[in-house]
Amino acid sequence: MDLLQIKNVSKSYDENRVLNNVSLSIKEGEIHGLVGENGAGKSTLMNILFGMPVIQSTGGFQGEIIFDGKEYRPTSPEEAMAVGIGMVHQEFMLIPGFTITENIKLNRERTTPTFLSKIFGKRLEKLDMEAMAKDAKEALNKLDMNVDEYLPVAGLPVGHMQFIEIAREIDKSKLKLLILDEPTAVLTESEASKFLDVIKRLSQMGISILFISHRLDEIKQVTDSITILRDGEVVASHKTEEIDVREIARLMVGRKVELSKRQDEKINIQDEDILIIKDLKVNMPGEEVKGLNLTVKRGEILGIGGLAGQGKLGIANGIMGLYKSSGTIIKDGKELPLNSPREVLKSSVAFLSEDRRGIGLLLDDSIEFNIAFSSLEIQEKFLKKVGSLKLIDKNKVREHAINMIKELDIRCTGPKQHVRSLSGGNQQKVCIARALSLNPDLLLVSEPTRGIDIGAKKLVLDTLVRLNREQGVTIIITSSELGELRQVAHRIAIIYDGKLAGILPPDASDEDFGLLMAGEDLEKVVN
Amino acid sequence: MKELIHRLGFPRLIILIFLICLLALAVYLKISLSDLVTDMLVRFGMNAILVLAMVPGIQAGIGINFNLPLGIICGLIGALISIEFKLTGFLGLFVSILIAVPLASIGGYLYGKMLNTIRGQEMTVGNYIGYSIVSFMCIFWLLAPFKSPELIWAYGGNGLRVTVSLESSMAHVLNNFLAFNIGRVTIPTGLLLFFALLAFIVWIYSQTNKGLSMKVAGSNEKFAISNGIDVDKQRIKGTIMSTVLAAIGIIVYSQSFGFLQLYNAPLYSAMPAAAAILIGGASLKRANIVHVIIGTLLFQSLLVVALPVINVISEGSMSEVIRVIVSNGIILYALTREGGKAA
Numbered sequence: 114m115d116l117l118q119i120k121n122v123s124k125s126y127d128e129n130r131v132l133n134n135v136s137l138s139i140k141e142g143e144i145h146g147l148v149g150e151n152g153a154g155k156s157t158l159m160n161i162l163f164g165m166p167v168i169q170s171t172g173g174f175q176g177e178i179i180f181d182g183k184e185y186r187p188t189s190p191e192e193a194m195a196v197g198i199g200m201v202h203q204e205f206m207l208i209p210g211f212t213i214t215e216n217i218k219l220n221r222e223r224t225t226p227t228f229l230s231k232i233f234g235k236r237l238e239k240l241d242m243e244a245m246a247k248d249a250k251e252a253l254n255k256l257d258m259n260v261d262e263y264l265p266v267a268g269l270p271v272g273h274m275q276f277i278e279i280a281r282e283i284d285k286s287k288l289k290l291l292i293l294d295e296p297t298a299v300l301t302e303s304e305a306s307k308f309l310d311v312i313k314r315l316s317q318m319g320i321s322i323l324f325i326s327h328r329l330d331e332i333k334q335v336t337d338s339i340t341i342l343r344d345g346e347v348v349a350s351h352k353t354e355e356i357d358v359r360e361i362a363r364l365m366v367g368r369k370v371e372l373s374k375r376q377d378e379k380i381n382i383q384d385e386d387i388l389i390i391k392d393l394k395v396n397m398p399g400e401e402v403k404g405l406n407l408t409v410k411r412g413e414i415l416g417i418g419g420l421a422g423q424g425k426l427g428i429a430n431g432i433m434g435l436y437k438s439s440g441t442i443i444k445d446g447k448e449l450p451l452n453s454p455r456e457v458l459k460s461s462v463a464f465l466s467e468d469r470r471g472i473g474l475l476l477d478d479s480i481e482f483n484i485a486f487s488s489l490e491i492q493e494k495f496l497k498k499v500g501s502l503k504l505i506d507k508n509k510v511r512e513h514a515i516n517m518i519k520e521l522d523i524r525c526t527g528p529k530q531h532v533r534s535l536s537g538g539n540q541q542k543v544c545i546a547r548a549l550s551l552n553p554d555l556l557l558v559s560e561p562t563r564g565i566d567i568g569a570k571k572l573v574l575d576t577l578v579r580l581n582r583e584q585g586v587t588i589i590i591t592s593s594e595l596g597e598l599r600q601v602a603h604r605i606a607i608i609y610d611g612k613l614a615g616i617l618p619p620d621a622s623d624e625d626f627g628l629l630m631a632g633e634d635l636e637k638v639v640n
Numbered sequence: 641m642k643e644l645i646h647r648l649g650f651p652r653l654i655i656l657i658f659l660i661c662l663l664a665l666a667v668y669l670k671i672s673l674s675d676l677v678t679d680m681l682v683r684f685g686m687n688a689i690l691v692l693a694m695v696p697g698i699q700a701g702i703g704i705n706f707n708l709p710l711g712i713i714c715g716l717i718g719a720l721i722s723i724e725f726k727l728t729g730f731l732g733l734f735v736s737i738l739i740a741v742p743l744a745s746i747g748g749y750l751y752g753k754m755l756n757t758i759r760g761q762e763m764t765v766g767n768y769i770g771y772s773i774v775s776f777m778c779i780f781w782l783l784a785p786f787k788s789p790e791l792i793w794a795y796g797g798n799g800l801r802v803t804v805s806l807e808s809s810m811a812h813v814l815n816n817f818l819a820f821n822i823g824r825v826t827i828p829t830g831l832l833l834f835f836a837l838l839a840f841i842v843w844i845y846s847q848t849n850k851g852l853s854m855k856v857a858g859s860n861e862k863f864a865i866s867n868g869i870d871v872d873k874q875r876i877k878g879t880i881m882s883t884v885l886a887a888i889g890i891i892v893y894s895q896s897f898g899f900l901q902l903y904n905a906p907l908y909s910a911m912p913a914a915a916a917i918l919i920g921g922a923s924l925k926r927a928n929i930v931h932v933i934i935g936t937l938l939f940q941s942l943l944v945v946a947l948p949v950i951n952v953i954s955e956g957s958m959s960e961v962i963r964v965i966v967s968n969g970i971i972l973y974a975l976t977r978e979g980g981k982a983a
Contacts, residue, residue, distance in 0.1 A: 454867070472860075474863065475856065486856060490852070490853055493849060503850075505852060
């Protein structure tokens with residue numbers, strides 16, 4: 114019998130459809146794997162199942178969910194928990210100062226009545242620590258955890274915390290379905306393998322598990338069946354034994370856009386390294402780079418891809434010196450100083466940040482000031498000398514802004530309009546204009562189309578390609594959207610776990626990309 | 641009309657209407673209008689530089705400089721030393737400023753260094769530093785080796801007076817410089833010119849590449865870092881400028897007031913200045929000279945007019961009470977604005 118049946122569930126955020134007629138079903142005691150790229154809709158599906166408020170506040174969802182034979186339409190996590198759905202989040206939801214027992218029993222404490230509680234109600238009852246510890250111990254034993262239940266959570270190894278989260282879920286007596294959102298992402302290899310054993314044991318106890326992971330071999334190893342999501346739709350649902358890792362990878366990546374084959378345009382890639390990165394380590398929280406080696410040829414567009422959190426965003430930020438980094442970066446034969454944005458900018462490198470509104474723009478300043486500021490600060494352009502003072506030359510700034518607005522087709526009411534009121538695509542163009550004003554020969558672009566509608570995406574990408582063709586600017590473009598990298602880049606480097614997993618041509622097969630992104634060794638899988 | 645209200649801003653509109661009502665009431669009560677206008681101009685000139693001192697601080701990103709007392713104490717020391725040496729008139733004034741500026745620069749530098757270690761708490765900490773410094777200086781005023789009979793208690797002994805008269809040294813030198821009358825209104829030309837000079841310097845600085853770096857550091861720190869700006873340095877620069885302006889401001893204030901106020905007096909200087917610039921339309925992230933002028937004019941006019949009017953209608957020190965309510969109320973209002981948007 115199916116414990117959970119999801120029938121034709123759709124969900125849109127504003128105009129943006131993130132789930133489209135998704136159906137899947139999970140049997141009792143089954144381990145069901147859910148895979149897909151970032152943005153494929155996995156998290157949204159989880160949020161719907163767990164009744165997260167974000168779903169309600171954006172207009173709910175369409176479709177039907179049947180859980181345990183009854184129609185199920187949760188409006189809050191409490192409701193989800195009440196019917197027996199538990200969730201272990203990617204980030205730990207534990208209180209560091211509390212003991213393991215207290216964390217496991219949080220909000221479901223065992224209590225004994227006291228004098229005060231008889232007057233003021235149940236909330237003033239006394240905690241029955243012994244009974245709570247016993248429950249906790251029992252839950253931990255089910256997971257084969259041998260740890261003192263009175264220890265505080267702070268200071269425990271990461272692996273332990275993950276198990277405590279699960280212990281908390283299975284301690285709920287009614288637990289029928291456990292949702293695990295990338296549970297092994299933070300675990301070491303041995304912890305992960307132990308973890309997978311535990312999951313199998315849970316399924317033998319009759320608990321169904323919905324397992325989300327990017328690690329395809331894990332999915333293959335532990336699950337009974339697999340559903341693959343891509344762009345909000347189910348592209349395949351298979352018994353695990355019927356499908357191999359290569360096939361999963363191919364389905365996961367898919368071919369999103371028909372590659373508009375470029376004509377035989379002149380490609381001016383030179384046989385000269387503009388940038389050599391050796392053993393780069395960048396301490397960017399959530400996007401750590403752990404020893405990257407990469408060379409970039411003059412005149413090319415190099416794409417950097419990979420899943421979120423694997424460190425692809427750390428590379429550009431590290432080169433720019435915005436996060437603490439170590440290693441060697443050589444540009445044009447000269448070593449680039451680390452951790453010094455000013456020096457990097459002075460060596461003709463420009464950067465478009467992934468955080469456009471936070472780092473890329475002065476939202477409450479005019480378009481013209483935004484465009485001019487970097488070159489004013491770094492190259493002392495747009496200044497006029499009055500005595501010993503260097504004043505901003507507003508005429509030159511205006512003139513330059515008007516040129517840029519025309520050239521990049523920035524839709525605005527004029528150069529004095531504040532950047533905040535522009536659309537995402539036009540804001541990005543202002544960023545590009547600012548970078549161009551520096552006349553860079555190397556342009557680092559991070560997530561250039563994030564939060565931009567489809568029409569504007571194309572314009573932004575076209576602009577970048579034109580820069581590369583016409584002005585010979587070398588571009589390193591980092592993006593979560595593989596489709597867009599394959600459209601514009603000459604080579605695509607895939608980053609996994611802070612290191613280079615491999616470099617592929619844009620017309621390499623979907624499964625090769627999928628495997629590299631999942632951290633598989635290409636050679637190994639082929640053999 | 642709606643456009644006008646929007647451009648003027650709601651708080652300014654209310655205060656303006658309140659001010660006009662008070663003026664009408666003053667005319668009705670037969671209080672001399674020309675005296676009121678003269679007072680307004682003088683009070684404006686006296687306070688405008690202290691309000692101006694808020695501008696570099698806000699621009700550099702430390703928010704409202706509640707530690708104005710630091711600069712003010714440096715200014716007071718400058719003035720005291722110049723009196724000790726029996727300097728009078730413009731010489732006295734300029735020597736005071738000459739001594740005060742380096743002192744304030746050092747003080748501002750150290751304070752700026754400290755502010756860089758307590759990001760996000762600048763305004764709270766600034767307040768407490770202000771209190772501490774004023775208290776510490778209370779001891780200093782008692783022990784300082786000044787000898788001039790102008791400065792120490794009339795009956796001799798150690799320690800400086802609570803208020804030192806400037807009558808024999810530099811009282812009103814700026815107010816009277818080139819002063820002239822229009823009808824019965826006296827224009828304190830020197831005072832206004834001096835403010836205009838300082839305002840011009842602050843404005844022109846904000847147009848230079850260095851000034852722009854400071855402004856950008858203040859309005860978006862991450863943007864500034866990614867453009868190679870040393871944000872810490874810019875913040876220190878803004879703090880120094882703010883402190884120096886406060887030092888000059890109190891000297892100008894005192895010469896117009898006719899007295900130097902020592903001991904606890906500097907404590908009460910930051911609030912009205914903060915209130916004035918916020919009334920003028922500045923936010924915790926953005927401030928310019930126009931905000932200073934509008935704010936000071938509105939805030940000080942309100943006090944000047946409210947004082948005689950309310951004293952006629954009611955008794956006691958109602959005007960002081962009103963002043964405290966208005967100034968602190970405006971600060972509160974501005975601070976509750978989401979994300980420090982302009983009030």
